Amino acid sequence: xxxLVIAEHDNAxxxxxxxxxxxxxxxxxxxxxxxxxxxxAAGAAQAAARIAGVAKVLHADAPGLNxxxxxxxxxxxxAVAKNYTHLLFPATAAGKNVAPRVAAxxxxxxxxDATRVLAADTFxxxxxxxxxxxxxxxxxxxxxxxxxxxxxxxxAASGGSAAVETVAAVADSGSSTxxxxxxxxxxRPELTSAKIIVSGGRALGSSEKFTEVLTPLADKLGAALGxxxxxxxxxxxxxxxxxxxxxxxxxxQLYVACGISGAIxxxxxxxxSKVIVAINKDxxxxxxxxxxxxxxxxxxxxxxxxxxxx
Amino acid sequence: MKVLVPVKRVVDYNVKVRVKxxxxxxxxxxxxxxxxxxxxxxxxxxxxxxxxxVATEIVAVSCGVTQCQETLRTAMAIGADRAILVECADELxxxxxxxxxxxxxxxxxxxxxxxxxxxIDDDCNQTGQMLAALAGLPQATFASKVEVADGFASVTRxxxxxxxxxKIRLPAVITTDLRLNEPRYVTLPNIxxxxxxxxxxxxxxxxxxxxxxxxxxxxxxxxxxxGAGIKVPDVATLVDKLKNEAKVI
Numbered sequence: 001x002x003x004l005v006i007a008e009h010d011n012a013x014x015x016x017x018x019x020x021x022x023x024x025x026x027x028x029x030x031x032x033x034x035x036x037x038x039x040x041a042a043g044a045a046q047a048a049a050r051i052a053g054v055a056k057v058l059h060a061d062a063p064g065l066n067x068x069x070x071x072x073x074x075x076x077x078x079a080v081a082k083n084y085t086h087l088l089f090p091a092t093a094a095g096k097n098v099a100p101r102v103a104a105x106x107x108x109x110x111x112x113d114a115t116r117v118l119a120a121d122t123f124x125x126x127x128x129x130x131x132x133x134x135x136x137x138x139x140x141x142x143x144x145x146x147x148x149x150x151x152x153x154x155x156a157a158s159g160g161s162a163a164v165e166t167v168a169a170v171a172d173s174g175s176s177t178x179x180x181x182x183x184x185x186x187x188r189p190e191l192t193s194a195k196i197i198v199s200g201g202r203a204l205g206s207s208e209k210f211t212e213v214l215t216p217l218a219d220k221l222g223a224a225l226g227x228x229x230x231x232x233x234x235x236x237x238x239x240x241x242x243x244x245x246x247x248x249x250x251x252x253q254l255y256v257a258c259g260i261s262g263a264i265x266x267x268x269x270x271x272x273s274k275v276i277v278a279i280n281k282d283x284x285x286x287x288x289x290x291x292x293x294x295x296x297x298x299x300x301x302x303x304x305x306x307x308x309x310x
Numbered sequence: 311m312k313v314l315v316p317v318k319r320v321v322d323y324n325v326k327v328r329v330k331x332x333x334x335x336x337x338x339x340x341x342x343x344x345x346x347x348x349x350x351x352x353x354x355x356x357x358x359x360x361x362x363x364v365a366t367e368i369v370a371v372s373c374g375v376t377q378c379q380e381t382l383r384t385a386m387a388i389g390a391d392r393a394i395l396v397e398c399a400d401e402l403x404x405x406x407x408x409x410x411x412x413x414x415x416x417x418x419x420x421x422x423x424x425x426x427x428x429x430i431d432d433d434c435n436q437t438g439q440m441l442a443a444l445a446g447l448p449q450a451t452f453a454s455k456v457e458v459a460d461g462f463a464s465v466t467r468x469x470x471x472x473x474x475x476x477k478i479r480l481p482a483v484i485t486t487d488l489r490l491n492e493p494r495y496v497t498l499p500n501i502x503x504x505x506x507x508x509x510x511x512x513x514x515x516x517x518x519x520x521x522x523x524x525x526x527x528x529x530x531x532x533x534x535x536x537g538a539g540i541k542v543p544d545v546a547t548l549v550d551k552l553k554n555e556a557k558v559i
Contacts, residue, residue, distance in 0.1 A: 069476070070439065070449050093469040097451050100404070100439035109405045109524035112434045126533065127433055128327045132336050135529040175448035175482075179464065181474035192470075196558070221559060229488070239454070239468050239489060245430065246348075246488060248470075254558040264326055271536065275556045277548065292539040292556065295548050305545040310559070 001030035001120070003086035004058075006077055008094050009036060009044035011066075014051070016193045017090035019154035022051055024147040025088045026155070027117035031055045033084070034162075037076045037169070039066035045164050052156035057164045064172025068094050071173035074101040079170055081106060081142065085120070091146035091249075092192075099146050108140035113249075115151035129245040129268035149192060150251035150272060184238055191241065194224035196254045199243055199270070202230035203259025203281070203299060210236040213300060214258060216307045226250065226270075228260045244269035258299045262287025279303065311421030311458075311480075313356040313365045315390060316411055317349040317372050319381040320431040333529045345381045348426025350388070351486040354493040355456060356424055357389035364458045365422070367391050371414055373407050375399055379509060386504035387496040393509045398521060404432075406514075406521035408440035413517035415445050420481060422463065427452050427485040438485035448478040454489040 003025040008015040018034070025032045033056040034048040045059040058080060064072050077098070081087060087102060089095030091113045103110035115133075116124035122137045123145065191197065198218040204210040210231065218225050227237035229244055243250055245268035255273035260266060262278070262285055270276070271290050278291035279299045288294040295302055321327055322342040330337050345353075359365040370385035372378040373396040382393035396410045415423060428435035442449035450456075450465035454473065457464045458480070466475045468487045496504075514521045542548045552559045 067474075070442075070451070074443065093452060093467075096435050097439065097449075100436035101443040101449065103436070104405060104408055104440035104443035107405075109403055110434075110436050110440075111525065112432075112436060122528065127530070128321070128336060128431055129433065130533055131327050132329045133531050133533050134527050135531070137526045137528055139524050139526060173448070175479045176450075177477045179475040179477050181469070181472060183472040233489075238472070240471055245433065246428065254552070254556075265323070271533075275552070275558050276536075276539070277552070288539070288541070290536055290539070292537075293548055293551055294539055294541045295545065296541060297545075302545055306549065309545055309549045 001085045002083065003028050003030055003032050003088060004080065004084040005032060005034045006087065006089045006095070006098070007034050007036050007044065007048055008090050008092055009038060009041065011038045011041040012043040014044055014047045016154060016190065017092050017149045019051060019157060020149035020152045021088050021090045021147045022053055022155040023152040024114065024117055025086065026053050028086045029120050030085065033058060035060070035077065035080065037065045037073055039063050049162040049164050050158050050160050052159040054160050054162045057162050058167045059164050060167045060169040062169030065169060067178040068098070069176050069178060070097045070101050071176050072170060073098045074105060075170040075173065077102045078105055080167060084142065086143045086145065089146045091148050095146050099144055103144035106142055106144065108142050108144055109138065110144045110146070111136060111138060112146050113148045114145050115148045129264050130271065131264065148249060150249055184240065188218065189222070189224045191224045191226055191248050192250055194252050196221045196223035197226045197250055197252045198223045198256045198258065199226035199228065199260060200231055200237065200258050201228040201260035202234060204231060204236055207236045213303050217256070217303055220307055220310045228266050257287050258303060260287055261285045262290065311365050312367045312369065312418060313359060314415065314418055314420040314423045315352050315356045315368060315370050315385065316423070316425050316437070317353065317370055317381050317385050318346040318429045319343050319372065319374060319378045320346045320429055323347055323430055329530055329532050333531055335530050343377070345384050346426050346429045348428060348486050350493040351488070351490050352424040352426050353385045353388045353390060354491050355486060358491065359458060360389065369394060369418060369420070371396070371411065373398060373402055373410050382509055383504050384496060386507045387500045388494060392507055395509060395511045396514060396517065397511050398514050400521060401523055402521055403523050403525060404434050404436040404440055405524060406519065407437050408444055409519045410514060410517055410521070411441045412444040413519055415441070422458070422480060423483045425483070425485045427487055438483050442483035447481055447483050449483045450476050450478050451485045452487040453484050454487050456484060456490070
């Protein structure tokens with residue numbers, strides 16, 4: 001019995017979500033291997049070899065594996081899948097894109113967003129926007145799983161010394177081409193791994209106000225910025241800041257919700273945060289039902305005051 | 311070009327579901343059901359492609375109980391031309407649905423299949439990718455912009471950190487993200503017209519698909535409850551509590 005973690009990486013280093021996925025893979029009980037599929041990704045392979053608990057790194061390198069196109073990456077995973085009982089992907093945009101494709105090609109079901117490993121074939125996962133937790137048992141020989149990274153601690157990024165084995169890379173599928181990307185640049189902590197998140201909703205009123213009011217607070221706390229769907233749809237914040245059922249799932253030490261009412265879909269993305277603070281004018285806002293500390297006040301006065309007092 | 315749009319009947323997104331006390335599932339008896347919000351976006355996108363002259367026919371498909379016919383009527387009221395219901399009273403998991411859809415793709419030969427990125431009940435986010443794999447088609451998931459020209463689709467996707475653009479060869483599978491479009495409201499005349507459109511009913515056995523679940527649900531429970539919080543009177547108290555009680559700053 002062995003588990004393969006399909007790493008998320010940028011060719012030079014592995015991304016944080018991979019470390020949480022390694023912890024989930026170790027919980028499945030067998031040896032843990034990591035697959036680095038990329039282009040000139042020796043750096044990422046070396047980084048994966050240093051992760052504590054990893055027994056072996058498989059390194060597939062070819063130009064066609066750049067940008068993680070689902071068709072090619074799935075074929076690459078399939079090429080090595082027969083040696084494993086578990087294939088684990090982080091439940092990120094990249095992992096969710098590829099994992100079901102791999103599962104279908106193996107003719108097995110896939111388990112999405114696992115939050116706990118109860119046994120090698122039994123997992124917990126949230127359904128209905130996190131309003132229920134299902135305990136599910138896979139009846140297939142190979143378990144294909146995406147791992148909710150907030151459900152597992154990160155494995156130590158150093159201390160391991162796994163062997164790196166080069167595996168043959170598959171050919172590019174040719175049916176899909178990467179054209180370009182617009183990745184937002186910011187020097188803040190990454191939303192999904194931030195210790196503190198300051199999040200804004202529709203009450204901010206405009207993108208200028210969003211930046212003007214929330215940025216000083218985020219700077220002061222060293223926090224990442226998040227947003228509700230209403231704020232994203234209204235254009236106050238970029239798409240990839242959205243926290244919720246269909247955006248990012250976060251679980252920081254401190255989550256500060258400013259002008260967010262607290263719809264079911266938003267709560268699904270943040271209710272596992274350790275401490276939740278809500279600042280809202282409306283005493284009836286559902287966000288107060290999950291907040292550890294609620295402040296009933298106008299955020300335009302309360303937030304600057306908070307910044308001043310920190 | 312024909313466009314196939316799979317739609318799912320789910321508990322309405324505004325309903326807060328309750329877990330059954332015996333742990334067998336959530337209580338969805340007498341709860342309002344609607345079309346999965348991402349599927350509405352998928353139907354809307356197909357209709358817009360037809361309005362642009364790119365698509366010639368839109369076929370809506372749903373798999374599940376008899377009542378899914380209502381969901382298909384809604385799709386036809388938005389603008390789908392006809393509908394197919396794969397009627398099945400048993401639990402259908404994404405792999406089974408993907409196999410049913412694959413059989414329909416073989417039969418209908420669509421140029422494009424547009425699905426929602428995930429259903430808000432099982433929160434799986436699998437079916438589109440699985441269909442693409444089984445049908446041997448390229449995929450573009452989490453689409454926020456779609457342009458079709460010369461046998462290719464140029465798709466902008468929402469990924470962690472920003473956006474990326476792919477060019478995929480048709481036929482292909484696309485799954486919709488929230489920002490792809492704003493679905494239109496259905497009008498009364500269109501609801502009346504939708505009643506006259508064709509709705510074909512088939513069974514999984516007619517398509518030669520085994521829909522036996524591969525994942526067994528052992529238990530469905532309540533999520534852990536959060537302890538009751540407190541309201542603080544002012545900012546100073548809040549700062550004090552965060553520093554000295556919660557010790558998070």
